[in-house]
Amino acid sequence: MSKISPDALLDAMKACAARTDAAIAAQLAPGRRPPRLVEAMQRAIFAGGKRMRPFLVQESARLFGIEGDGPLQVACALEAIHCYSLVHDDLPAMDDDDLRRGQPTLHKAYDEATAILAGDGLLTLAFGILTGPALKLPLSRKVKLVAALAGAAGIDGMVGGQMLDLTAEGRFDPKGRRPRPSVAGIRRIQQLKTGALIEFAVNSGAILAPRTSGDEKKALRLYGRNLGLAFQIRDDILDETGDAEAMGKALRKDAEAGKATFVGLLGLAGAEAELTRVSEEAKAALTQAFGPRAGMLNALIDFNAARET
Amino acid sequence: MSKISPDALLDAMKACAARTDAAIAAQLAPGRRPPRLVEAMQRAIFAGGKRMRPFLVQESARLFGIEGDGPLQVACALEAIHCYSLVHDDLPAMDDDDLRRGQPTLHKAYDEATAILAGDGLLTLAFGILTGPALKLPLSRKVKLVAALAGAAGIDGMVGGQMLDLTAEGRFDPKGRRPRPSVAGIRRIQQLKTGALIEFAVNSGAILAPRTSGDEKKALRLYGRNLGLAFQIRDDILDETGDAEAMGKALRKDAEAGKATFVGLLGLAGAEAELTRVSEEAKAALTQAFGPRAGMLNALIDFNAARET
Numbered sequence: 001m002s003k004i005s006p007d008a009l010l011d012a013m014k015a016c017a018a019r020t021d022a023a024i025a026a027q028l029a030p031g032r033r034p035p036r037l038v039e040a041m042q043r044a045i046f047a048g049g050k051r052m053r054p055f056l057v058q059e060s061a062r063l064f065g066i067e068g069d070g071p072l073q074v075a076c077a078l079e080a081i082h083c084y085s086l087v088h089d090d091l092p093a094m095d096d097d098d099l100r101r102g103q104p105t106l107h108k109a110y111d112e113a114t115a116i117l118a119g120d121g122l123l124t125l126a127f128g129i130l131t132g133p134a135l136k137l138p139l140s141r142k143v144k145l146v147a148a149l150a151g152a153a154g155i156d157g158m159v160g161g162q163m164l165d166l167t168a169e170g171r172f173d174p175k176g177r178r179p180r181p182s183v184a185g186i187r188r189i190q191q192l193k194t195g196a197l198i199e200f201a202v203n204s205g206a207i208l209a210p211r212t213s214g215d216e217k218k219a220l221r222l223y224g225r226n227l228g229l230a231f232q233i234r235d236d237i238l239d240e241t242g243d244a245e246a247m248g249k250a251l252r253k254d255a256e257a258g259k260a261t262f263v264g265l266l267g268l269a270g271a272e273a274e275l276t277r278v279s280e281e282a283k284a285a286l287t288q289a290f291g292p293r294a295g296m297l298n299a300l301i302d303f304n305a306a307r308e309t
Numbered sequence: 310m311s312k313i314s315p316d317a318l319l320d321a322m323k324a325c326a327a328r329t330d331a332a333i334a335a336q337l338a339p340g341r342r343p344p345r346l347v348e349a350m351q352r353a354i355f356a357g358g359k360r361m362r363p364f365l366v367q368e369s370a371r372l373f374g375i376e377g378d379g380p381l382q383v384a385c386a387l388e389a390i391h392c393y394s395l396v397h398d399d400l401p402a403m404d405d406d407d408l409r410r411g412q413p414t415l416h417k418a419y420d421e422a423t424a425i426l427a428g429d430g431l432l433t434l435a436f437g438i439l440t441g442p443a444l445k446l447p448l449s450r451k452v453k454l455v456a457a458l459a460g461a462a463g464i465d466g467m468v469g470g471q472m473l474d475l476t477a478e479g480r481f482d483p484k485g486r487r488p489r490p491s492v493a494g495i496r497r498i499q500q501l502k503t504g505a506l507i508e509f510a511v512n513s514g515a516i517l518a519p520r521t522s523g524d525e526k527k528a529l530r531l532y533g534r535n536l537g538l539a540f541q542i543r544d545d546i547l548d549e550t551g552d553a554e555a556m557g558k559a560l561r562k563d564a565e566a567g568k569a570t571f572v573g574l575l576g577l578a579g580a581e582a583e584l585t586r587v588s589e590e591a592k593a594a595l596t597q598a599f600g601p602r603a604g605m606l607n608a609l610i611d612f613n614a615a616r617e618t
Binding site for chain 1: 343350393420421422428436437441448449455456458460462465469471472473475480481
């Protein structure tokens with residue numbers, strides 16, 4: 001496989017997103033469920049994201065020759081977790097956002113109680129999907145997937161990162177004092193808050209595969225770690241330089257809330273240099289272990305570094 | 310085993326609660342975790358409940374001769390889910406409670422953001438416990454436990470029931486109109502909202518056991534279903550006749566919020582008659598399948614019918 005063109009990457013991402021959406025829709029069938037709750041959960045999850053995490057699951061599985069329902073169901077579970085986290089993060093008590101992707105956030109479209117419950121429902125659904133009948137997989141690997149996803153999403157991962165992020169704002173200090181920001185500190189926050197789920201996505205291919213070498217696992221870890229950082233640095237750059245209308249949300253909120261960002265700490269040029277550095281590190285690790293098969297995931301690194309939304 | 314005395318039951322419940330607390334404490338070790346989040350999760354879970362659900366797990370496993378770490382870890386996971394649901398239900402956007410068991414609710418002791426995250430963290434932790442190293446169990450049964458707990462806790466169980474409960478208050482109707490309450494309607498709400506987790510607890514013994522008969526499973530289902538109802542009816546009676554100080558929370562909030570309760574629909578005498586009926590049905594089902602081994606779980610039925618908190 002030679003270098004993947006940006007168009008080929010976008011086509012592959014769109015096809016993956018369509019498959020993922022159909023599989024999630026099947027998991028969220030109304031049936032006898034409370035209609036308002038089902039609708040809110042559907043709205044939360046069909047809010048038009050790029051489905052980058054499902055794509056990472058699909059492509060990391062493909063590195064090991066695995067396709068089909070296995071990666072698809074893992075992708076659904078992961079996306080349920082990702083979307084629950086957006087709903088809860090947007091709540092007034094958290095980041096208090098009114099808009100996401102140009103649409104009212106869930107608690108604005110419905111109400112706070114519905115948003116809290118829809119988030120709880122999506123979080124729980126993820127673990128039902130990983131142990132449900134649609135995922136045909138040896139039981140040992142289902143258990144590993146649940147353990148890895150719970151680890152990435154919980155107090156040792158995303159939830160812990162969100163708490164560190166709010167703490168770094170000075171939110172819990174009686175005088176609003178903020179810990180002195182450092183690049184190491186912000187790396188740790190972002191590695192937990194957004195990196196842990198991205199790393200889970202990238203590592204899930206190795207969990208789905210019957211056999212993986214230590215070198216392959218190490219390469220996936222390095223790729224996942226650096227992609228997570230690259231993703232967050234690009235987000236911080238877009239928060240500074242992006243177009244609010246194209247992004248469908250208010251910008252510069254992080255800086256105004258006093259959150260430490262890569263741009264705030266390194267400056268715009270410094271953040272861009274760091275983005276290049278971690279992007280190259282991710283691609284080098286993957287190419288070394290997987291050779292030409294790394295093409296699609298490496299194209300995603302370039303896509304991230306150039307994305308405008 | 311002859312009839313269990315109330316004192317023997319209380320002693321057994323206290324011993325089970327102590328074992329459960331120690332096992333949960335081990336799962337919530339601070340380590341490098343964000344201190345505020347760990348403390349909030351600990352406070353949420355060590356708020357002094359009766360640990361009825363852990364006791365149900367322990368005793369249903371004992372029906373099949375199973376003791377030790379298996380039921381203990383399942384009990385921890387279940388209690389994490391139960392306690393997360395209390396934290397989220399108490400939030401201002403939900404039931405808006407300031408006190409629980411005589412103590413400030415979590416968002417009062419900390420803040421709303423911390424309470425939301427602590428709840429999310431406990432919910433996620435439950436699935437980590439069921440797939441973690443402390444639970445030594447064949448993998449097929451771990452998968453069944455995760456599937457059953459996700460089913461009981463999510464949109465088809467507890468979260469769905471909470472949504473139905475808020476809907477029955479008229480909360481989501483623009484004019485605050487409430488659906489006409491019926492005994493069938495309130496049974497469905499309570500079966501999902503509080504019954505599903507109780508039923509999971511009672512059924513978990515059969516999941517942990519290597520072999521169970523259809524009659525045994527059916528008896529556990531009947532017992533669990535009726536205990537769940539009995540528990541809710543007793544709660545409704547206490548909300549009407551109980552002592553706010555002893556219970557450590559505001560009473561008659563449900564009736565004031567316009568929630569349909571068994572007492573509201575059946576009157577106090579009618580609710581008491583229904584409590585007796587479902588209690589007897591639970592005991593009869595269990596005794597028929599398990600004979601004298603049913604003694605402890607049947608004593609719990611009598612305990613519930615007489616409890617004052």
